[in-house]
Amino acid sequence: MTEYQSMTREQMEAELAVQRAALEEFQKRGLRLDMSRGKPSPEQLDLSDGMLECRDFRGVTGIDSRNYGNLEGMPEARVFFAEMLGAKPEEVFVGGNSSLNMMYSMVDLGARLGYPGGKGSWLADKPKFLCPAPGYDRHFRVTEYLGFELVTVPMLPTGPDMDIVEELVLDERVKGIWCVPLYSNPDGYSYSDETVRRLAKMKTGASDFRIFWDNAYCVHHVRAKHDVILNMLDECRAAGCENRALMFCSLSKVTYPGASVAAMAASEENIKFILKNIFPMLISFDKMNQMRHVWFLKDMKGVEAHMEKHRAIIEPKFDAVLTTLERDLAPAGIARWTNPNGGYFLSLYTMEGCAKRTVELCKQAGAVLTGAGASYPHGVDPHDSNIRIAPTYPSLDEIRQASELLCICVKIATLEKLLAE
Amino acid sequence: MTEYQSMTREQMEAELAVQRAALEEFQKRGLRLDMSRGKPSPEQLDLSDGMLECRDFRGVTGIDSRNYGNLEGMPEARVFFAEMLGAKPEEVFVGGNSSLNMMYSMVDLGARLGYPGGKGSWLADKPKFLCPAPGYDRHFRVTEYLGFELVTVPMLPTGPDMDIVEELVLDERVKGIWCVPLYSNPDGYSYSDETVRRLAKMKTGASDFRIFWDNAYCVHHVRAKHDVILNMLDECRAAGCENRALMFCSLSKVTYPGASVAAMAASEENIKFILKNIFPMLISFDKMNQMRHVWFLKDMKGVEAHMEKHRAIIEPKFDAVLTTLERDLAPAGIARWTNPNGGYFLSLYTMEGCAKRTVELCKQAGAVLTGAGASYPHGVDPHDSNIRIAPTYPSLDEIRQASELLCICVKIATLEKLLAE
Numbered sequence: 001m002t003e004y005q006s007m008t009r010e011q012m013e014a015e016l017a018v019q020r021a022a023l024e025e026f027q028k029r030g031l032r033l034d035m036s037r038g039k040p041s042p043e044q045l046d047l048s049d050g051m052l053e054c055r056d057f058r059g060v061t062g063i064d065s066r067n068y069g070n071l072e073g074m075p076e077a078r079v080f081f082a083e084m085l086g087a088k089p090e091e092v093f094v095g096g097n098s099s100l101n102m103m104y105s106m107v108d109l110g111a112r113l114g115y116p117g118g119k120g121s122w123l124a125d126k127p128k129f130l131c132p133a134p135g136y137d138r139h140f141r142v143t144e145y146l147g148f149e150l151v152t153v154p155m156l157p158t159g160p161d162m163d164i165v166e167e168l169v170l171d172e173r174v175k176g177i178w179c180v181p182l183y184s185n186p187d188g189y190s191y192s193d194e195t196v197r198r199l200a201k202m203k204t205g206a207s208d209f210r211i212f213w214d215n216a217y218c219v220h221h222v223r224a225k226h227d228v229i230l231n232m233l234d235e236c237r238a239a240g241c242e243n244r245a246l247m248f249c250s251l252s253k254v255t256y257p258g259a260s261v262a263a264m265a266a267s268e269e270n271i272k273f274i275l276k277n278i279f280p281m282l283i284s285f286d287k288m289n290q291m292r293h294v295w296f297l298k299d300m301k302g303v304e305a306h307m308e309k310h311r312a313i314i315e316p317k318f319d320a321v322l323t324t325l326e327r328d329l330a331p332a333g334i335a336r337w338t339n340p341n342g343g344y345f346l347s348l349y350t351m352e353g354c355a356k357r358t359v360e361l362c363k364q365a366g367a368v369l370t371g372a373g374a375s376y377p378h379g380v381d382p383h384d385s386n387i388r389i390a391p392t393y394p395s396l397d398e399i400r401q402a403s404e405l406l407c408i409c410v411k412i413a414t415l416e417k418l419l420a421e
Numbered sequence: 422m423t424e425y426q427s428m429t430r431e432q433m434e435a436e437l438a439v440q441r442a443a444l445e446e447f448q449k450r451g452l453r454l455d456m457s458r459g460k461p462s463p464e465q466l467d468l469s470d471g472m473l474e475c476r477d478f479r480g481v482t483g484i485d486s487r488n489y490g491n492l493e494g495m496p497e498a499r500v501f502f503a504e505m506l507g508a509k510p511e512e513v514f515v516g517g518n519s520s521l522n523m524m525y526s527m528v529d530l531g532a533r534l535g536y537p538g539g540k541g542s543w544l545a546d547k548p549k550f551l552c553p554a555p556g557y558d559r560h561f562r563v564t565e566y567l568g569f570e571l572v573t574v575p576m577l578p579t580g581p582d583m584d585i586v587e588e589l590v591l592d593e594r595v596k597g598i599w600c601v602p603l604y605s606n607p608d609g610y611s612y613s614d615e616t617v618r619r620l621a622k623m624k625t626g627a628s629d630f631r632i633f634w635d636n637a638y639c640v641h642h643v644r645a646k647h648d649v650i651l652n653m654l655d656e657c658r659a660a661g662c663e664n665r666a667l668m669f670c671s672l673s674k675v676t677y678p679g680a681s682v683a684a685m686a687a688s689e690e691n692i693k694f695i696l697k698n699i700f701p702m703l704i705s706f707d708k709m710n711q712m713r714h715v716w717f718l719k720d721m722k723g724v725e726a727h728m729e730k731h732r733a734i735i736e737p738k739f740d741a742v743l744t745t746l747e748r749d750l751a752p753a754g755i756a757r758w759t760n761p762n763g764g765y766f767l768s769l770y771t772m773e774g775c776a777k778r779t780v781e782l783c784k785q786a787g788a789v790l791t792g793a794g795a796s797y798p799h800g801v802d803p804h805d806s807n808i809r810i811a812p813t814y815p816s817l818d819e820i821r822q823a824s825e826l827l828c829i830c831v832k833i834a835t836l837e838k839l840l841a842e
Contacts, residue, residue, distance in 0.1 A: 037489065039488055039489050040488065042485060042488075045485070045487045045488060049476075052473075052475075052476065054473075055473065064463060064466070065680070066466045066677045066678070066680060067460055067461065067463075067466060067677070067678050067679070068458065068460050068673075068678040068679050069679075096517060096518065096707075097517065097706065097707045098703040098704060098705075098706075100702070100703050100704060101702055101703035104701065104702045104703065108529075138701075138704070141701050142701055142702075145701040146701075252489075256487045256488070256709060257487070257488050257489040257704070257705075258488070258489050258490075258704060258705040258706065258707060258708060259486070259487060259707045259708065259709040259710065280525065280559075280562050280563055280566040280567075281521070281522055281525045281563075282518075282519040282521050282522035282525065283519060283521060283559070283678070283679060284519075284678075284679040285518065285519075285679065286517075286518045286679060286680045286707065286710070287679060287680065288677060288679075288680035289680065289707070289710075
């Protein structure tokens with residue numbers, strides 16, 4: 001196949017006709033495919049059903065997890081997440097079913113009161129928040145909703161563009177940054193050691209600047225080869241600013257989305273401050289569910305063995321997408337995509353101005369993709385190029401069909417654009 | 422026995438010596454009793470262990486509760502709580518493990534944005550919140566923490582003093598009122614029909630005034646004879662202000678405290694507004710736990726049967742306290758107490774200025790009571806008279822000992838006070 005950009009107008013029109021015919025064929029199939037959200041498939045959920053056999057709700061220290069109390073989490077859950085997060089148990093707070101909710105509470109806390117070392121309420125300061133983009137739409141929404149100005153930072157294969165970050169954080173109004181450091185959403189990039197160290201060391205205008213380190217995919221490998229990143233709390237401590245890091249993780253994509261356990265780690269000073277401010281909000285989190293998870297997964301060895309079972313289901317789905325993109329799109333020279341070692345997504349980058357149209361065409365043929373632009377602050381991709389692909393939920397056969405359809409739609413959108421120029 | 426107030430000084434001194442000797446006997450026993458918190462006892466928790474056998478996590482409509490989605494709650498859970506709250510399923514939002522957390526979110530939402538029909542952020546208005554006292558300390562703390570001025574309203578056996586409430590709510594800065602309408606904490610009073618109707622009908626200065634109707638003990642009867650209250654949402658609707666009522670309930674003291682399910686009901690306009698604003702905070706609540714509860718309890722008939730098992734455990738404990746108070750305190754004429762048909766508490770009212778000293782003396786002998794004053798805004802009882810008694814957690818024998826000790830301490834505190842006058 002000729003690369004599209006080298007085609008004559010007539011060749012393009014002929015090719016467009018071919019692709020439109022292919023699209024029509026797809027439309028006739030009456031497909032209903034969904035590659036829009038990072039949801040585990042039903043067979044992945046089944047992997048955790050053994051957890052329901054747990055009857056061991058009294059902790060090793062004698063605490064009955066069935067009753068009120070222990071806002072900070074069950075002692076054994078703190079030990080479990082300390083290992084997962086790379087911190088000491090006393091630096092860990094184990095919460096409820098949602099790490100997003102935990103992060104929301106932490107941004108809200110900063111908005112209302114600021115953090116230790118700061119000058120009080122962030123909101124009083126017309127605050128800004130750094131959003132490496134493309135990134136996780138629900139992160140950006142939290143800070144937008146709570147009244148922060150979102151500042152876009154370009155995302156590189158090594159993490160956020162640190163030259164730009166270091167410049168921006170000198171502004172006292174910049175209070176924090178969103179990070180998904182391992183297998184970023186949606187690109188699947190992992191932060192380089194240099195990026196982590198520069199984040200830990202950089203001079204910030206706000207004395208209570210916080211890094212929201214959402215290690216959402218810390219055990220979610222797609223490939224046998226794993227990316228490895230530095231520990232942000234350790235690096236901040238080494239740089240003399242241990243209060244800077246707020247690290248989060250979740251078992252939602254280890255066991256059951258929305259019915260699992262979230263936790264965070266930070267300096268003891270931060271954790272003390274946070275627990276004091278969580279206290280007015282509730283009596284205690286669901287400690288029975290904490291116990292259930294620790295009983296089932298035991299420790300990081302247990303988690304790793306469990307995640308290998310997920311990987312066996314997920315890897316072929318990523319492969320199906322990648323094989324199709326390579327076969328159908330590479331020859332046309334009209335797109336690039338990422339090929340991550342883990343996480344829940346990959347990014348497809350179309351030619352500028354083609355992402356929205358591609359997503360629209362897919363939808364017309366029955367395949368729902370994440371809305372184009374969703375991975376950017378306020379839902380606007382300045383290049384209209386990024387499409388987030390979530391291959392985990394549909395079946396392998398559905399993934400194959402959806403990927404083929406996606407390639408057809410990218411081609412049509414690109415040809416339409418080239419012909420309109 | 423002579424009433425203390427009719428005693429001569431010498432008689433009082435002799436009686437004080439007797440009671441101090443009795444206290445010393447108690448101290449020798451090295452007791453460790455706790456009547457401070459409204460916690461179910463371990464045998465009450467055991468009543469729900471059958472719930473753990475639930476394996477039915479796919480809803481009647483085909484929704485897999487194990488995965489993300491359905492922020493508003495599982496359809497069957499909305500039906501269940503609609504019956505419990507006396508509302509339509511579409512007026513119900515089923516949340517996570519904590520009704521206190523749900524109420525916190527609702528106060529916070531008003532603080533930030535106000536409610537439909539209002540002029541925006543309550544916080545912009547130096548807001549006040551009505552606190553019928555004695556009441557639930559954790560309610561008062563939520564509004565205190567979020568920056569409201571707490572306005573105390575006297576609590577009567579028929580509910581808050583409505584003459585005072587109707588006067589206060591004319592102030593535009595008064596944004597809401599805390600209510601535990603059935604078996605109030607700590608008195609165990611239930612709102613009269615007149616109180617409910619006046620709350621629904623009263624003219625308020627704030628056009629988005631909200632009644633926080635925490636029906637925490639809606640199925641928690643201690644006696645075979647049940648108190649019955651009107652439905653606040655119905656009454657508000659009848660009065661032409663259906664948006665005024667936010668009704669909450671929880672299964673924490675039906676199944677497992679902190680590991681159960683909370684829900685709320687309100688007008689559809691309120692629920693729509695609330696869900697829109699919960700959306701940025703998390704992806705979904707723990708729907709598996711919602712399913713587990715509906716599977717186990719089934720409907721209100723199932724709940725009633727289950728609560729009868731609780732009642733069989735709780736009623737003798739309330740009786741043990743009341744019998745002891747009647748036997749040891751009534752003849753001295755130095756205290757009064759409530760005798761509720763349900764809930765988790767009863768109130769003991771000492772002579773003015775004796776509550777703190779009583780609690781202190783109990784503590785010295787190894788019995789922890791709720792801090793005197795805890796049931797009042799900012800933890801200050803203006804009469805230093807109210808002591809909240811929580812008889813559910815300790816064993817029957819412990820309750821008997823703690824009640825005896827309590828009576829001795831009330832006597833000593835009262836005699837000390839009378840002798841000092």
